[in-house]
Amino acid sequence: MTKSELIEVIATLNPELTKKQIEFIVNGVFQNIKDALKAGDKVEIRGFGSFKIREKNSKLGRNPKTGDKVEVPSKNVPYFKPGKEIKELLIDAE
Amino acid sequence: MTKADIVELIHERLGLTKKDIAKVVDELFTEVRTKILEKTNVKISGFGNFEVKKRGRRIGRNPKTGIETVIEPRTVVVFRPSQIFKDEVND
Numbered sequence: 001m002t003k004s005e006l007i008e009v010i011a012t013l014n015p016e017l018t019k020k021q022i023e024f025i026v027n028g029v030f031q032n033i034k035d036a037l038k039a040g041d042k043v044e045i046r047g048f049g050s051f052k053i054r055e056k057n058s059k060l061g062r063n064p065k066t067g068d069k070v071e072v073p074s075k076n077v078p079y080f081k082p083g084k085e086i087k088e089l090l091i092d093a094e
Numbered sequence: 095m096t097k098a099d100i101v102e103l104i105h106e107r108l109g110l111t112k113k114d115i116a117k118v119v120d121e122l123f124t125e126v127r128t129k130i131l132e133k134t135n136v137k138i139s140g141f142g143n144f145e146v147k148k149r150g151r152r153i154g155r156n157p158k159t160g161i162e163t164v165i166e167p168r169t170v171v172v173f174r175p176s177q178i179f180k181d182e183v184n185d
Contacts, residue, residue: 001129003138010121017118021110025118028104030141036095038183043095048123051173053183076183078142080173082130089131090146090169 003030037078049082097123130171142175 003026011022033043033051042052058074101116108115126144129136136144147170154165 001134001136003141006122006125006136006138009125010118013121014114014118017110017114021108022118024108025104025115026122028107029100029119029122030138032095032100032103034141034179034182038185041095043100045097045123048127078173078175078179078183080142080144082171086127086130086171090171 034078045083047083047085049080049086051078051080053077054079133169138176140176140178142173142179145172145174146170147172 007019007022007026010026011017011019014022036043037051037053040053042050044050053076056075056077059072061070061072062068063070097116097119101112101119104115104119105112126136130144130146133146135146138144149168149170151167152165153162155162
């Protein structure tokens with residue numbers, strides 16, 4: 001499923017709203033999550049999961065072509081931790 | 095930040111009631127969650143992909159007791175942030 005398909009589904013559930021309004025809200029949700037993480041905040045959505053930044057330490061890597069050692073700098077990585085419910089429901093759905 | 099904060103931020107910029115916005119925000123997360131539970135990947139351009147993956151049976155260890163146990167095969171959801179998102183958190 002893509003974002004535009006997601007918008008379509010939500011639009012059919014809200015015939016009183018315009019497509020523009022739905023798009024604004026859907027884009028706003030993802031933008032606000034990104035902004036919060038960029039600001040060092042974390043986001044918790046009950047029943048869904050939480051988003052936060054994980055700091056990866058710098059490490060020694062190798063250039064796969066030449067085999068030379070290179071230092072990979074430390075960096076921030078966005079991380080999603082699924083809620084307990086989603087995790088358990090996925091396992092039960094086996 | 096919680097869902098209520100997200101609704102508030104959108105409300106400040108859109109002439110709709112908080113109730114209407116909250117309904118759409120709830121439906122958004124419910125729909126993504128439903129797709130994940132149906133084992134369908136969800137791709138949000140500029141944000142990232144929620145990918146449903148199978149993990150095989152493996153031997154794990156209880157980190158508290160150190161006792162080895164069999165971890166049965168399971169399905170998990172992994173979020174792969176888009177390149178844009180990854181770049182943005184390192185600016």
